Amino acid sequence: MKSRQILTFFTITILLSISSLVKGQLPQVKVKNGILEGKVEKSGVRSYKGIPFAKAPLGSLRWEEPQPAENWSGVRQAHEFGHNPMQGKPFGDMRFRSSDMSEDCLYLNVWSPANSSEKLLPVLVYFYGGGYVAGDGSEGRYDGENMARKGIVTLTVNYRLGVFGFFAHPDLTKASKHGGSGNYGLLDQHAALKWVQENIAAFGGDPSRVTIAGESAGSISVSAQMASPLSKNLIAAAIGESGAMIHPTLAPLSQQQAEQNGERFAAKVKANSLSALREIPANDLLRLSSEAGAFKTSANVDGYFFPKTPAAIFAAGEQAQVPLLAGWNSAEVPYGAFLWAENPNPENYKKRVTQEYPEQWQQVLKLYPGNNVAEVVESATALASDRFINYSTWKWLDLHRKTSKQPVYRYLFSKEQPPFKPGFEKKQPVGTEQPAPFKGAPHAFEIEYAMGNLHSNPEYAWTPEDKKVSSVMLNYFANFIKTGNPNGKDLPTWDAVGIAGQMMLMNLGVPTKQEKETNLTHQRYLFLDKQYLN
The missing domain is CATH 3.40.50.1820 (Alpha/Beta hydrolase fold, catalytic domain)
Structure with missing residues (x-):
């Protein structure tokens, strides 16, 4: 050898x-x-x-x-x-x-x-x-x-x-x-x-x-x-x-x-x-x-x-x-992915929840409440995103931490989109209702940050905040590739998720900081876990 x-x-x-x-x-x-x-x-x-x-x-x-x-x-x-x-x-x-x-x-x-x-x-x-x-x-x-x-x-x-x-x-x-x-x-x-x-x-x-x-x-x-x-x-x-x-x-x-x-x-x-x-x-x-x-x-x-x-x-x-490092974005898909063409009000939201979960709709409304328009937008976005891709990623992390002795790191990418450059603004079709403001980081938006390639996307007027988040994320990823551990000099400490209970996670946003998974989020994934029977 x-x-x-x-x-x-x-x-x-x-x-x-x-x-x-x-x-x-x-x-x-x-x-x-x-x-x-x-x-x-x-x-x-x-x-x-x-x-x-x-x-x-x-x-x-x-x-x-x-x-x-x-x-x-x-x-x-x-x-x-x-x-x-x-x-x-x-x-x-x-x-x-x-x-x-x-x-x-x-x-x-x-x-x-x-x-x-x-x-x-x-x-x-x-x-x-x-x-x-x-x-x-x-x-x-x-x-x-x-x-x-x-x-x-x-x-x-x-x-x-x-x-x-x-x-x-x-x-x-x-x-x-x-x-x-x-x-x-x-x-x-x-x-x-x-x-x-x-x-x-x-x-x-x-x-x-x-x-x-x-x-x-x-x-x-x-x-x-x-x-x-x-x-x-x-x-x-x-x-x-x-x-x-x-x-x-x-x-x-x-x-x-x-x-x-x-x-x-x-x-x-x-x-x-x-x-x-x-x-x-x-x-x-x-x-x-x-x-x-x-x-x-x-x-x-x-x-x-x-x-x-x-x-x-x-x-x-x-x-x-x-070693595994994985996560998802704070608003993978918008609320419309769950509400379809309906306006985001409590009545429409409850109707859709009841259609999707006829026997568990009361439990879903506790986990994803919708008592006013702002709450409906937030919860419908979370529910649509969880059903789309968040739950599967969570389950992957959860399974690997339970059946592997290797470290597991979880992130949430939350940096919201900066303003569009002139000429790239998204125009609302004439005669249609203005949608509720989109908050959070949408699906695929973190790629340019993770790979250090903000310059590759000409649509956005990238800010110093964007460049800072990109530098932090790129360094975390580079450290992990080199050592199996994302931590390094001048970066917030990122702990592995642990063997049991709620997971630690790194919130990659403004500011970037380590957090513990909230009890509400944890209960959401435990509920979905019973629905999907993985």
Whole structure:
């Protein structure tokens, strides 16, 4: 073992010397498949974009687990982002820097610190969000440059989406050597983690110190990779921003349900064989699968990536035994997500609560009271957010602290949105009622703060307060990636949540301060826990 470590050290020293910069020369590294040429950013950080980590999933490889990337000869330029995955781009806050969309999308991007070091550095692998139907590793808010400036080799990873990434079918299951089908997007992420183990040392990264992180579907992916027996030994720590693969948040279907979903879609598009399905042009397949009710995007318990549900795996203590840092935002979705088109008054709120909880409506109104408009707005926002994504994240944290001896850290991101820049104001349609003011931090709003990328979002007039919260959050995350503990110099003390009772949490806002979960919040999650039976 010692000789192997010595060999690795000298190998990396040679590689780092090869990639060291001479004035005017672009950096190069040698990975398993060939030599890559990157770029040097203004900060000195070296970036390598559009690196294939698996073979393009085209033709007969559509709906196959990712295959090893092909070798190339000569020097491959890694200056531009690879294709973004096939998707309908339903979310207006996504700004891709990739040039186009394709099934040929299995690329990753690496940012490595400017200064070479004899000591291998910690690694961050970030999975994007988008509900498994949208997203791309090229988004500016995920950019790894500022994390690399903290001494962390940082990656963003593409994975297949929608029908391309989650289509299950009995014929695919029969053809699989593992006896399962449908989890191709998750298997793409797993393949990227294996690529990291084989190649990240060439960029100065330590394959034994890999933290995985993500937001929304990316956070859900983190929980999935922690649960999967395929990936759990490839990671050293995990960060989740809003979401876990636990009911009701994108929980996996049974294999039978997923296969039936695939059969219904095949019948809808009049394809009576896998070959016929694979012959459908990618743009047509995307259009057909995007029609209302045509296809349900979901992972499934396939017996390979998932031997059982993630919740069951965590409950049994069979997940990756690593430090976990996770949390959510103070107003993930607005009150309208629960009230629909109704005005936020006590009468409408009570009516909706009674509809949703006919036998427990009185208990719900105690936990989420609505005696006036302001209280309705606050409680309906909290209830909608808890049902959407907060509860699943809480359950993930709760299970991991009970079945792991590793530290668990919880946060609440509460920094409200700053003013819009001129020209980016959201205008209310003429003739419609002005909604109640939105308070709190909405879903996905923390990403730019966590990764130090406020500048990537042109909509907001960022204030000194925003920049301070971003600096604090970035440093907490960087410390956790380096040590498994977010605490560090000039930061408020952040305690692990503990084994029992209400959780401690770090409220990332103005000001940032540590708090104890309120009894009301605790009782809310205990109530929802009984409803969802995870």
